[in-house]
Amino acid sequence: MGGIARRDVLKTAGAAVGASLLAPGLARAEPTWKGAPEPEARLRVLRWKQFIQAEYDAFMENVRAFTKATGVKVRVDAESWEDIRPKAAVAAATGAGPDIIIGTLDDPFKFADKLVDLTDVADYLGAKYGGWYKTAQAYGRKGDRWIALPQGAAGGTVNYRISTLKKAGFEEFPKDLPGFLKVCQKFKELGKPPGLALGHATGDANGWTQWCLWAHGGKVVDEHDNVVLNSPETRAALEYAKQLYATFIEGVLSWLDPSNNKAFLADQIGLTLNGISIYTVAKNSPDPTVRAIAADMNHANLPIGPVGFHTEDQLVLNAYVYHYTKYPKAAKEFLRFMWEKPQVDLWETRSNGYVTAPLPGLNDNPVWTADPKVTPFRDVLNYALPNGYAGSLGAASAAVMGDFVVVDMFAEACTNAQTVEGAMKRAAERAKRFYA
Amino acid sequence: MTPPPQASVALPAAAGPGARRRRRTALLMQDRNVLGALFLLPAGTLLIVLLAYPLALGIWLGFTDRTVGTPGHFVWLENYLSLFSDAVFRLVVFNTLFYTIVASAIKFPLGLYLAILLNRRIRFASILRAVVLLPFVVPTVLSAVAFWWIYDSQFSIISWALVKLGLINHYIDFLGDPWNARWSVIAANVWRGVPFVAITLLAGLQTISPSLYEAAMLDGATPIQRFRYITLPLLTPIIGVVMTFSVLMTFADFQLIYSITRGGPINATHLMATLSFERAITGGKLGEGAALANLMIPFLLGAIMFSYFGLQRRGRGAG
Numbered sequence: 194m195g196g197i198a199r200r201d202v203l204k205t206a207g208a209a210v211g212a213s214l215l216a217p218g219l220a221r222a223e224p225t226w227k228g229a230p231e232p233e234a235r236l237r238v239l240r241w242k243q244f245i246q247a248e249y250d251a252f253m254e255n256v257r258a259f260t261k262a263t264g265v266k267v268r269v270d271a272e273s274w275e276d277i278r279p280k281a282a283v284a285a286a287t288g289a290g291p292d293i294i295i296g297t298l299d300d301p302f303k304f305a306d307k308l309v310d311l312t313d314v315a316d317y318l319g320a321k322y323g324g325w326y327k328t329a330q331a332y333g334r335k336g337d338r339w340i341a342l343p344q345g346a347a348g349g350t351v352n353y354r355i356s357t358l359k360k361a362g363f364e365e366f367p368k369d370l371p372g373f374l375k376v377c378q379k380f381k382e383l384g385k386p387p388g389l390a391l392g393h394a395t396g397d398a399n400g401w402t403q404w405c406l407w408a409h410g411g412k413v414v415d416e417h418d419n420v421v422l423n424s425p426e427t428r429a430a431l432e433y434a435k436q437l438y439a440t441f442i443e444g445v446l447s448w449l450d451p452s453n454n455k456a457f458l459a460d461q462i463g464l465t466l467n468g469i470s471i472y473t474v475a476k477n478s479p480d481p482t483v484r485a486i487a488a489d490m491n492h493a494n495l496p497i498g499p500v501g502f503h504t505e506d507q508l509v510l511n512a513y514v515y516h517y518t519k520y521p522k523a524a525k526e527f528l529r530f531m532w533e534k535p536q537v538d539l540w541e542t543r544s545n546g547y548v549t550a551p552l553p554g555l556n557d558n559p560v561w562t563a564d565p566k567v568t569p570f571r572d573v574l575n576y577a578l579p580n581g582y583a584g585s586l587g588a589a590s591a592a593v594m595g596d597f598v599v600v601d602m603f604a605e606a607c608t609n610a611q612t613v614e615g616a617m618k619r620a621a622e623r624a625k626r627f628y629a
Numbered sequence: 630m631t632p633p634p635q636a637s638v639a640l641p642a643a644a645g646p647g648a649r650r651r652r653r654t655a656l657l658m659q660d661r662n663v664l665g666a667l668f669l670l671p672a673g674t675l676l677i678v679l680l681a682y683p684l685a686l687g688i689w690l691g692f693t694d695r696t697v698g699t700p701g702h703f704v705w706l707e708n709y710l711s712l713f714s715d716a717v718f719r720l721v722v723f724n725t726l727f728y729t730i731v732a733s734a735i736k737f738p739l740g741l742y743l744a745i746l747l748n749r750r751i752r753f754a755s756i757l758r759a760v761v762l763l764p765f766v767v768p769t770v771l772s773a774v775a776f777w778w779i780y781d782s783q784f785s786i787i788s789w790a791l792v793k794l795g796l797i798n799h800y801i802d803f804l805g806d807p808w809n810a811r812w813s814v815i816a817a818n819v820w821r822g823v824p825f826v827a828i829t830l831l832a833g834l835q836t837i838s839p840s841l842y843e844a845a846m847l848d849g850a851t852p853i854q855r856f857r858y859i860t861l862p863l864l865t866p867i868i869g870v871v872m873t874f875s876v877l878m879t880f881a882d883f884q885l886i887y888s889i890t891r892g893g894p895i896n897a898t899h900l901m902a903t904l905s906f907e908r909a910i911t912g913g914k915l916g917e918g919a920a921l922a923n924l925m926i927p928f929l930l931g932a933i934m935f936s937y938f939g940l941q942r943r944g945r946g947a948g
Contacts, residue, residue, distance in 0.1 A: 279910040282697040286915070303913040304698030392804070393891030444782020446894040447804030456783050588696050588913045595911030596717070597893070604895045610807070619716065626715060627912070 224321035228314075230523030235266040238527070240295035241274035241510065244347075244470055248544030255536040262530070265523045274508075275395060284515060292518035293527065298332070299580055299591040301341040301513040308340045309514040309521045314529050315339035322534070322554025329551035331579035331586065332509045341511040342528050345548040348507050348573030349400050350492040352471050354463040357385045358491075366493035370408065373496045374436055377464065381440040385463025388441055388456050390448035391604045393597050396508055397450050401466045401495070402603040403506035405437075406430045407578055408498025413593060413624050414584035420628050422602075422621040429499075431606040431613045438607035446604055457490075458483060466495070468508075469547060469570055492569040494576055503576030510548065549574050584628075592627040690919035697913040708920035717896055718904070718921070725900045726928075727811065729880045732818045736875055737868075739819065740826025745860075747827065748834040758828065765824040773888035776817040780804050780889065804890055807897030814898050817885055822878065826871055833867030834860070873936040877929055901925050 238256075243249035249271065256267050270291070272280070277296045284290030285304035294300075301308055315333060319325050325333065329343035353366065353376075361379030363372075377387045390397035406412065411427035414420055438445075442462050445452075453465040458475060460482075465471075475487035495505050514524040530536060537555045541548070546560040546567050551574060561571040581590025593599070602620035605611040611619065657663050691708060695701025712718045747758055764772065779786055780803035788800035803813045837860065845855050883902040886892060892899030892907070901921060909918020 282910055282913060285697055303696065306698060391894070393893035442783070443800065444802045444805040446806070447780070447782050447802065447810065447890065449777075449891060449893075452781070452783075455781075459783065461783050588698070592908070592912030592914060595907050595913075597896075601895050604893075608895075610895060623715075623717065626711065627914075 224317055226314075226317050226529055228522060228526045228529060230263050230265045230526045231520045234520035234523035236268070236293060236518075236520060236523055236527055237291040238267060238269045238293045238295065239277060239280065239291040240269060240271050241277060241297065242271040244468075245473060245544050245547055248540065248547050251540045251543035252531075255531055255540060258536070259527055259530045263523070263526060265520075265527065267527065274510075288515075288517045290515065290517075292520065292524050293512055293514050295344060295510060295512040297508060297510055298594075299586045301511060302335060302586040303588050303591055305335050305338075305340045307516050309516055309518065309524065311339040311342050311514065311525065311528070312337075314525050314532075315342060317529065318342075318532050318552065322552035324553070326551055326553070326574045328507075328509065328577045328579055329574055332511050335586075341513040342532065343551040344510040344512055344532075345551045346507040346509045346574045346577065347468050347547060348549045348570045349396070349466050349468050349505075350494055350569045350573065352457060352465050352467050352490060352492055353380075354385055354486075355489050355491050357383055357463040366491075368496050370433060370496055370498050374433070374440075377437055377440040380463045383463070386440060386442040387437070387464035388445055388448070388453050388462035389437070389466055390450070390453055391438070391445045391600065391607065392448045392452075393600065394448055394450045394452070395594075396468075397448070397453060397466060398597070398600040399594060400506050400508075402434070402599050403578075403580075404495050404504050405434050405498075405603070406599060407504035407506075407582060408496070408500060409433065410498070410500045412583055413599065414581065414589075414628060416583050418584040418589065418628055420621055420624045422624055423617050427617050428613055431603065431616060434603050435607050435613075446608060458486060460486065469545070469567065472566065473545065491566050494569050494573070505573060505577045506580070507549075507573050507577040509574070509577070509579075546570055589627045593624055596623065596627070598623045598627075687919050688923055690916055691923040692920075693916045694914075695916045697915060701916055704916070708917050709924070712917070712920060712924070717899070720896055721899045721901055721904045722924075724811070724896075724898060725880060725925075728815060728818070728882070728898075728900060729876060732815045732822065732879050733872065733876050735815070735819050736822045736826050736879075737872060740823050740871075741830055741868075743823065743827035744830035744834055745856075747831050758831070762824045762828055764821050765828075769821065769884040770888055772821055773817070773885045776813075776820075776885075777889050780813050805894055807894060810890055810894055810898050814886060814889055817889065818879060818882060821885070822875055825878075826875055829871045830864065830867060833864050833871075837863050869936040873933055876932045876936075880929060880932070881925065 240252075243252075253269065256269055259265065260267055274297050277294060278300055280290065281294050281296050281300050282303070284294065285307045288307075311333075315325070316339075325343065329345070333339050333341045333343045351366065357380055358366065358376065360383055361376060363376060363379075367373050367376055380387050389401045391402075392398060406427060409426045409430035411422065411424055411430045413422050442456065453462065453467055454471050454474070456462045457465050457467070457471050458478075469492075472487055472490060472492070475483050475490065478484050478487070494503065497503055512528055514521060514528070518524055532555075534555055537550060538558055541550065541558040542560050545564075546558070549570055549572070550556040550558070556571060561568055579586055580594055581587075584590065598620050601623075602616045605616040605619070606613050610616075690701075692703055692705060693701040694704045694707065743761060747754065747761065751757065778784060782800060782802055782805055785800060785803060787803075788797070791797045792800065802809060804810045841859050841863075842855055845859055850858070881902050882900060883906065886898055886900055886903050887906070890898045892903045901924065905918045905921035905925075907918075908921060909915050912918075
């Protein structure tokens with residue numbers, strides 16, 4: 194009996210693969226979707242843990258709507274995004290676990306062969322909503338095959354105090370590197386120093402050091418995954434960072450991801466790099482002094498360096514389906530449904546723009562413009578470069594990030610633990626181990 | 630397994646051999662060796678499934694280049710050779726040894742001192758003993774988060790108190806300076822580890838017969854002499870066991886570091902366990918992560934051997 198059941202499953206899986214091979218042609222012709230979940234299908238979804246409860250509630254409302262429309266039962270679990278990484282790895286290695294994971298960054302590229310081809314869904318959504326943003330596409334497509342569906346980015350921008358910027362003599366936030374440095378220096382003089390994490394803070398520390406490296410034209414690897422970190426551009430980036438670091442509040446070397454939120458909300462720093470969470474917390478705080486911080490803060494995109502284009506590093510979220518799922522069609526149908534405009538709109542509105550949509554057609558939600566302080570978050574996916582730029586996403590790019598190679602390089606140079614040359618050489622050696 | 634009884638009822642022809650088989654089973658069941666093996670089976674299975682198999686798998690993985698997405702090939706010692714040429718790994722070995730040796734060296738005298746204090750006849754002895762055990766009872770992650778706040782560069786209560794007392798004029802950068810960070814995590818580990826040492830040594834102290842102390846007192850032995858010639862020799866076997874466990878737990882520490890520093894700043898507090906996790910899981914290099922974990926085994930075996938041959942035997946001879 195067990196054998197027959199298994200053969201049934203294999204047949205279903207085979208049919209699904211067949212369908213996905215045929216579908217791209219159809220999807221490209223015109224954006225129509227003819228997906229139908231398997232009968233009696235049920236799905237287990239593991240997603241990143243919410244920072245804003247309203248966001249999760251809206252997500253679950255969409256899930257219930259999906260169940261109502263299709264009859265597919267969906268169980269959703271949420272865990273801290275950093276805890277999803279080991280779970281995703283274990284699921285890939287053992288061939289058992291949730292059917293769908295909504296995780297982050299290069300994870301799906303570490304086990305691309307274990308994932309269901311999502312090209313048909315991606316092509317359909319891309320055609321319908323104006324084409325994926327370039328960086329979103331980088332986080333979804335491997336070669337000519339989509340292995341993950343980008344959900345968007347939990348974007349990070351500069352958070353700064355308006356009054357301090359005015360006192361510093363700036364009308365608006367500078368868009369170039371010399372201006373940014375001047376702002377930081379003025380902020381320090383005015384007793385509201387900047388604070389950007391330099392500890393092993395996966396999000397915040399990578400966020401600004403990668404930006405700084407890329408803004409100066411430096412990069413860990415070239416297009417062919419050769420390590421090219423040891424370069425005059427990297428040297429320039431480190432020299433610039435040293436000047437920035439001189440203006441920071443003390444202790445950033447120990448900062449983890451939550452540290453800057455605490456310091457900003459306690460009125461200790463006047464400038465940092467963060468998602469929208471500080472603003473949301475401040476705005477909804479019962480404490481009037483904290484609400485005053487919300488009124489006196491604004492956001493700006495990180496400035497453009499000598500390379501001449503935006504070089505932000507953002508936390509991109511992406512969903513992927515494992516081959517072992519018994520219901521690949523239902524999984525695709527679920528993702529398609531959740532990515533359609535009505536669902537995305539509800540979700541974006543309720544979460545007050547927590548996640549930047551990956552497609553221009555989904556990115557016209559009024560939440561982005563109703564409060565102008567939220568607007569800088571809208572376009573972060575357009576301004577971001579993929580992790581491991583300019584090379585490919587995969588095990589090596591994930592390992593370099595996991596080992597904090599770039600963060601440590603900046604920390605060593607900024608604190609004079611190493612010379613600029615020394616820090617750069619050491620980091621290049623470390624990167625070469627992973628890209629070998 | 631004995632065959633179900635209805636089988637013999639339904640098939641009378643099979644009754645003869647079935648009955649003989651049952652008799653043989655009954656005989657076997659009375660054999661001490663068979664029975665002993667049978668009773669050992671559950672424990673043995675547990676040990677093999679939960680300990681031996683994962684250990685063997687880990688050792689095997691260390692010789693392969695397996696990553697999260699690929700099965701990997703046997704690569705002999707490549708992982709180990711590549712680790713030895715990795716500056717981060719060498720720093721991490723130093724960190725781990727420093728962390729273990731210093732933390733254990735502080736935990737032992739502190740724990741012994743506490744144990745001797747608690748062994749005296751004092752008021753509220755049982756309550757005090759319970760209080761001493763508290764740090765060990767609190768989940769590690771909780772105490773780690775508490776220390777994370779205590780050491781915060783902006784909100785540290787220690788810095789705040791010292792500034793208010795006028796002893797210092799700016800906040801201490803506990804976790805932002807490599808050496809400060811090393812000492813800070815050691816302090817957190819000591820706080821957490823001392824109760825285990827103290828309570829176990831206290832148990833050992835209480836097994837020492839008071840008549841020995843009475844006899845020594847009659848002979849005019851000083852407190853120091855009593856400690857040196859009665860307490861210490863009789864306590865040595867327990868000390869050996871406690872310190873072995875303490876060293877093992879410190880050496881393989883993960884939670885404290887991962888919650889307080891993530892191995893930062895600039896890898897100053899990265900231990901072998903945290904680096905192994907980062908390489909294997911975050912970085913996806915299962916083979917290298919396993920090799921890193923395997924490299925902990927010689928150190929741990931060394932610690933066990935030291936306590937077994939160094940402390941245990943001397944203790945037995947003295948006893």
